[in-house]
Amino acid sequence: MTGIQHQTPATFPGRLEAAKDLVARIGHDHQPAVFACSFSIEDVVLLDLLLRHAPQVEIFTLDTGRLPQETHDLIAAYADRGHVIRVLLPQPDAVEQWTAEYGVNGFRHSLEARRACCEIRKVRSLDRALAGKKAWLTGLRRAQSVDRQGLSLESVDEGRGLLKFNPLLEWSDGDVRTYAQQNALPVHALYDRGYASIGCAPCTRAIAAGEDVRAGRWWWEGEVVKECGLHARPQQRNSAAEALS
DSSP: OTTSOOOOOTTHHHHHHHHHHHHHHHHHHSOSEEEEOOOSHHHHHHHHHHHHHOTTSEEEEEOOSOOOHHHHHHHHHHHHTTOOOEEEOOOHHHHHHHHHHHOTTGGGTOHHHHHHHHIIIIIHHHHHHHTTOSEEEOOOOGGGOGGGTTOOSEEEETTTTEEEEOTTTTOOHHHHHHHHHHTTOOOOGGGGGTOSSOOOGGGBOOOOTTOOTTTTBSGGGOSSOOOOSTTOOHHHHHHHHHTTO
16 A cells, blocks of 8 residues: 555554553443544554444444545445445535535635535534434544644544544554554555545545655645544634535
């Protein structure tokens, strides 16, 4: 996988045991809990940990309507293994409204338009899935970007009123690769084509040697924080919603 570094520190076994213990605790103490799986390499690792150690945690994925075929192929590969993942789609009326205002690929016209697109296709679907839940898990890791260095293993999502857990927070790129290889997990095909971070097809590209791992996301926007809004603070989510009003 070109986009994944290969070093695995000797501390990996300890981080693995800590992640197992955490997901088991979440499954036991914080129900109902959910995990939104994007089928990135860290997310398939967390998916496998949950299936093994916290099968009571609900797992779903957000189909934005613009995902690459390789993501659908990976969803199908897990279904073939007996793991049928719930798929959430955006509300058609909201997509039609956004398209009428901005155009089919209007997310490239402005940062406001792109964030509004993410709001409709991702954030609102996530909000529906999180309603009434006590906790949600993510595959966020510090190694993914400089903007994620300040994340915590456990925090309170004040906007949604639940706990948020990042069980793989301290895992390195080598850690997730090692776990995936040792457990023969199906991994996204785009990693072998130079992708380091995978999202919607028109908003994701391969990166060149030496580029930041998030450089392939919304590359036309320049030096802005490369996030879609799923993990944004309430005031940031509100600004995206206001673009649709």
